[in-house]
Amino acid sequence: MLKALRIGQGIDVHRLVSGRPFILGGVTIPSSTGLLGHSDADVLCHAVIDALLGAVGAGDIGGMFPDVGPEGERWRGADSLQMLRLAWGDIAARGFTLINLDATVLLEQPKLKPYISAMRKALASALGTEMGRVSVKAGTNERLGFIGREEGVLASAVVLLSQAADDGT
Ligand code: MG
DSSP states (O other): OEEEEEEEEEEEEEEETTTTTOTTTTTEEOEEEEESSOOOOOHHHHHHHHHHHHTTTTOOOHSSSSHHHHGGGGGTTHHHHHHHHHHHHHHHHHHEEEEEEEEEEEEEESSSSGHHHHHHHHHHHTTOOOOOGGEEEEEOOTTOOHHHTSSEEEEEEEEEESSSSSSOO
C-alpha cells in the first residue's frame, strides 16, 4: 500500500488584553493579560488545528468551528484543546497518523520555558501521540511590532502526516 506524506502549516494571532485567562497549548499561564477571542483564544492550539486541516486539504479552523452564525454560539468560550481533539479525531478517522508537530510561539513575556513540557504533553495527549513527536518552541519578537509592544501573540505550527493509502482526497 502506498504511503503518502502530507505537510500542513498554520499561523494564528490573538490580541492580548487584561481580564482574560492566558491559555497556550491547553495550559493556563499566570499572567496579568490574556488572549482575546471567541473561544478560549488558545493561539497555539488554533495554529495546530489550521496546520492539521491544511495538511489534509480540509479548509481552516473558521470553517470547522465558526465564530458567527447559528453554529457560532456553540464555540463561544470553547476549550481549544477540545477543538483540537475533535479536529484530529476527524483526520485520524480518515487514516492519517501524525509523524510530528513543530510549533513556535512569539511573545515578549512571560517566559514560556517553565510551561513548555506541560504544553507538549497536553498537545500530544489531544493528538493521541507521544511527547517526542510534539515540539513547542518560544521566542520574542525583539520588541518589534505588535508582538514587541505586547499587543498580541503569534503562533505558527507545521505538521507532517502520513496516510495509509494516497487516494488523493
Ligand atoms: Mg485563533
